[in-house]
Amino acid sequence: MSEHPHETGTVRVKRGLAEMLKGGVIMDVVDATQARIAEDAGACAVMALERVPSDIRRDGGVARASDPEMIEGIKEAVTIPVMAKARIGHFVEAQMLQALGVDYIDESEVLTPADEAHHIDKWAFTVPFVCGATNLGEALRRISEGACMIRSKGEAGTGNIVEAVRHLRSILGDIRKITQADTAEQFDWAKRLQAPLGLVQEIHATATLPVPMFCAGGIATPADAALVMQLGAQAVFVGSGIFKSEQPALMAKAIVEATTHFADADILVKVSRGLGRSMPGLEMGGLETRLADRGW
Amino acid sequence: MTVGVLALQGAFALHQRILESLGVATTQVRAPRELAGIDAVVIPGGESSTMSMLLERGELWEPLAERLADGMPAFGTCAGAILLGREILDGRDDQRCLAAIDVAVRRNGYGRQVDSFEEPLAVAGLDRAVNGVFIRAPVIEAVGSGVEVLSSLDVGSGSAQPVLCRERTILVSTFHPELSGDARLHEMFLESI
Numbered sequence: 349m350s351e352h353p354h355e356t357g358t359v360r361v362k363r364g365l366a367e368m369l370k371g372g373v374i375m376d377v378v379d380a381t382q383a384r385i386a387e388d389a390g391a392c393a394v395m396a397l398e399r400v401p402s403d404i405r406r407d408g409g410v411a412r413a414s415d416p417e418m419i420e421g422i423k424e425a426v427t428i429p430v431m432a433k434a435r436i437g438h439f440v441e442a443q444m445l446q447a448l449g450v451d452y453i454d455e456s457e458v459l460t461p462a463d464e465a466h467h468i469d470k471w472a473f474t475v476p477f478v479c480g481a482t483n484l485g486e487a488l489r490r491i492s493e494g495a496c497m498i499r500s501k502g503e504a505g506t507g508n509i510v511e512a513v514r515h516l517r518s519i520l521g522d523i524r525k526i527t528q529a530d531t532a533e534q535f536d537w538a539k540r541l542q543a544p545l546g547l548v549q550e551i552h553a554t555a556t557l558p559v560p561m562f563c564a565g566g567i568a569t570p571a572d573a574a575l576v577m578q579l580g581a582q583a584v585f586v587g588s589g590i591f592k593s594e595q596p597a598l599m600a601k602a603i604v605e606a607t608t609h610f611a612d613a614d615i616l617v618k619v620s621r622g623l624g625r626s627m628p629g630l631e632m633g634g635l636e637t638r639l640a641d642r643g644w
Numbered sequence: 645m646t647v648g649v650l651a652l653q654g655a656f657a658l659h660q661r662i663l664e665s666l667g668v669a670t671t672q673v674r675a676p677r678e679l680a681g682i683d684a685v686v687i688p689g690g691e692s693s694t695m696s697m698l699l700e701r702g703e704l705w706e707p708l709a710e711r712l713a714d715g716m717p718a719f720g721t722c723a724g725a726i727l728l729g730r731e732i733l734d735g736r737d738d739q740r741c742l743a744a745i746d747v748a749v750r751r752n753g754y755g756r757q758v759d760s761f762e763e764p765l766a767v768a769g770l771d772r773a774v775n776g777v778f779i780r781a782p783v784i785e786a787v788g789s790g791v792e793v794l795s796s797l798d799v800g801s802g803s804a805q806p807v808l809c810r811e812r813t814i815l816v817s818t819f820h821p822e823l824s825g826d827a828r829l830h831e832m833f834l835e836s837i
Contacts (some may be wrong), residue, residue, distance in 0.1 A: 349781075354762075355761055355763070356758065356760065356761045358762050360762060360823055360824070361760045361761060361762055361778075364760070364820060364823045365757055365779050367654075367655040367658060367823060368655055368689045368722070368779055368780075369654075370653070370655060370657070370690065371652065371656070372653045372654075372694055376717065387693065387736070390697040391694070392653055392691040392694045416795065427693060427751060428694070429691075430692050449758060450756075450757075451757035477818060494729045546743065603699070604694070605698070605702075608698055608702075609675075612674075612675070635737075
């Protein structure tokens with residue numbers, strides 16, 4: 349036993365919280381009232397942000413980390429973990445979020461990037477980070493920078509699941525291929541993915557990412573949540589899908605149940621009845637900005 | 645023997661992996677019918693408020709409580725300890741517990757995620773320390789007279805908090821043995837049943 353055995357901020361502790369969120373729903377909320385609705389519905393965590401992605405998309409301009417007062421209000425309103433977003437590369441926003449005591453930081457493409465070449469050095473923090481990825485190379489680069497959870501990006505604020513499916517299939521498909529790759533091919537995978545060889549070898553050995561893999565971006569119905577869970581996501585982030593629907597409390601509950609019972613079609617039918625209108629969706633072809641393209 | 649792992653939300657897959665490494669058959673429990681074939685249950689870490697709501701909405705609460713009242717052995721870690729306890733402190737107003745073990749548990753007793761920690765723990769009956777991984781962990785504030793405290797955390801100035809407790813065949817820990825890949829506490833649980 350060492351002299352100072354009490355250690356905070358270890359990789360095990362940081363990845364451990366992500367393990368505890370598996371099978372759950374993390375909901376975007378903009379104030380304490382929404383946070384309570386999310387917790388009442390069974391959210392396993394909330395993401396505090398000033399505007400949900402569909403409003404950020406509509407309003408345009410620069411989207412930044414949220415007002416500390418708003419984050420504090422949400423922290424006080426709920427007992428579940430509270431996450432908040434920092435801009436890509438904006439390590440000062442991240443330092444402030446850590447000082448505020450948020451439980452997870454999302455270095456997020458939904459906000460306007462602060463650095464066009466570098467992501468945050470996430471090893472420098474006690475608080476864990478989640479980062480988005482559209483493909484396995486991006487996921488492994490984020491993990492090498494210290495991310496303790498990956499979420500497939502999808503296309504936030506669209507209510508359209510097609511990009512989330514594309515990203516999940518790409519990441520999980522490449523993991524399946526690397527599991528079959530011989531040693532020489534693993535070098536080539538590292539080169540093609542622009543990712544550290546050690547992480548490629550770890551995937552070959554374990555057949556999984558070294559950190560939990562969640563799904564975000566475009567989930568608007570219980571069926572969407574169950575779809576990405578059946579494809580292999582381990583939990584879901586729902587942004588605009590809840591509070592832009594006609595009956596947020598009902599939709600939130602239904603998505604929580606669908607995420608737990610993702611393989612049970614009878615339960616999915618039951619929870620999907622009478623939810624009212626889902627959020628309005630957008631076709632990818634009509635988008636001016638692709639948020640998923642942010643990140644390097 | 646089959647051990648059911650409550651799979652509503654949380655780190656259920658890690659518990660299954662450890663149990664299976666010990667050669668034990670496991671099954672995931674999400675629906676009342678899945679309780680029928682199990683001889684013991686593990687309630688994993690996760691969010692206790694989420695799990696308790698899903699237990700109620702899935703009409704799983706009453707049948708699970710009945711099985712526990714009939715003496716089904718159970719192992720709860722972190723959120724699982726909160727659910728198996730007799731009393732919840734600092735929980736949601738509507739949050740219930742299964743009262744299978746006579747402990748009072750305070751949610752998030754050590755603070756937020758930045759305060760989550762690892763610390764080696766001496767455990768009664770084990771010769772080497774267990775790595776205690778505490779994630780937004782609860783604190784066991786009170787234990788009944790029938791409860792054995794198998795491990796405690798030194799919190800300074802001569803005081804210690806129970807972190808691993810057993811009453812009959814109910815075992816609870818406020819930390820996460822499933823995150824360390826250490827099977828000894830699962831073995832201890834299986835030996836007790």
